[in-house]
Amino acid sequence: MARRLLAGRFEVLEAADGPTALRMMARSGADLVLLDLVLGPPMNGARVLDALRADGRTRGTPVVAVSGLAGAAERTDLLTRGASAVLSKIDHGAVLAALENALARPAEDAAAGDILHAEDDDDWAGLVRRWLEEKGLPVRRMRTGAELLAHLGARSAAPRCVLLDLTLPDADGLELCERVKRDPALQSVPVVIFTGRDIPAAECLRRQALYRVTKGPGARAELEAALDAVLVQQERSRGVVEAGDLRLDPEGGRVFLSRVCVGRLHPGPFAALRLLVRESPAAVGESRLYEAFLSRRPYHKSEPELAARAVVRNYVSRLRRDLGPRLGERLVRVKGRGYAYRPFA
Numbered sequence: 001m002a003r004r005l006l007a008g009r010f011e012v013l014e015a016a017d018g019p020t021a022l023r024m025m026a027r028s029g030a031d032l033v034l035l036d037l038v039l040g041p042p043m044n045g046a047r048v049l050d051a052l053r054a055d056g057r058t059r060g061t062p063v064v065a066v067s068g069l070a071g072a073a074e075r076t077d078l079l080t081r082g083a084s085a086v087l088s089k090i091d092h093g094a095v096l097a098a099l100e101n102a103l104a105r106p107a108e109d110a111a112a113g114d115i116l117h118a119e120d121d122d123d124w125a126g127l128v129r130r131w132l133e134e135k136g137l138p139v140r141r142m143r144t145g146a147e148l149l150a151h152l153g154a155r156s157a158a159p160r161c162v163l164l165d166l167t168l169p170d171a172d173g174l175e176l177c178e179r180v181k182r183d184p185a186l187q188s189v190p191v192v193i194f195t196g197r198d199i200p201a202a203e204c205l206r207r208q209a210l211y212r213v214t215k216g217p218g219a220r221a222e223l224e225a226a227l228d229a230v231l232v233q234q235e236r237s238r239g240v241v242e243a244g245d246l247r248l249d250p251e252g253g254r255v256f257l258s259r260v261c262v263g264r265l266h267p268g269p270f271a272a273l274r275l276l277v278r279e280s281p282a283a284v285g286e287s288r289l290y291e292a293f294l295s296r297r298p299y300h301k302s303e304p305e306l307a308a309r310a311v312v313r314n315y316v317s318r319l320r321r322d323l324g325p326r327l328g329e330r331l332v333r334v335k336g337r338g339y340a341y342r343p344f345a
Contacts, residue, residue, distance in 0.1 A: 018043030145171025
């Protein structure tokens with residue numbers, strides 16, 4: 001029923017149980033998971049949701065849970081575990097609305113709070129917001145430790161960075177840092193201490209903070225430099241590629257042109273585009289592109305009679321269409337050598 005409802009608007013992959021779904025997500029990925037909660041052994045839907053949220057590859061993937069048995073308490077529990085929405089039954093309008101909202105949410109989260117700033121002082125909070133927003137870094141402020149922990153627990157995707165004051169009204173900042181780092185879902189989130197307390201940097205590092213900046217004259221330059229270093233390294237670690245006005249972010253397969261997101265690609269086309277950009281201006285042969293396009297979509301390999309060249313030509317044509325004319329025209333065929341990414345084609 002779900003497949004029929006979604007046909008024509010989405011490409012739908014099916015899994016009959018939890019372990020199969022997790023293997024498919026690890027292998028091929030997806031933009032969204034529609035999850036039945038009443039699954040047979042060995043995993044029910046809640047356990048599948050927990051596993052998706054614990055895996056760095058799927059932590060930010062929206063999950064819409066479906067159950068005819070979930071009451072108010074169960075819905076609250078599922079949302080706390082990281083579900084994007086909970087539906088009581090398969091209904092055409094409700095499903096499409098939930099999917100559209102969930103698919104839009106990652107972009108909204110990124111726009112609203114990539115950096116979480118825990119700070120009880122209004123003046124410092126205002127200064128930091130102005131400094132960072134002038135650099136194009138959106139900030140979301142938390143006034144207490146409890147508010148920070150609640151927000152981290154409710155998010156479907158981890159923030160890019162936590163900026164943490166040490167003198168919050170309800171928590172010691174160093175203890176709060178340790179608590180955040182004990183959460184397996186948040187261990188990779190960098191924490192930068194921003195404090196007026198006279199505390200050795202070594203003590204902050206022992207509590208697993210990445211850096212410490214002291215409030216006062218010169219704080220702006222040091223804070224901006226620290227965050228630049230943290231975020232650039234973070235992007236490189238997860239495979240972000242930048243080439244001129246083009247930026248490829250593997251998180252969600254997002255493609256940015258002049259800082260504007262122009263599309264989201266499935267893993268295969270994204271891998272092929274990244275290969276072309278990395279090899280630019282050299283051409284990439286059809287055999288390498290074939291492997292890139294199909295490496296995370298192995299079910300297509302059930303058609304071995306199709307020559308790699310014909311398959312790649314078809315996929316490049318689709319990729320150009322998905323990217324739009326401004327970016328698609330940069331993918332050019334080089335006679336006898338394959339395809340190349342040429343920014344000024």
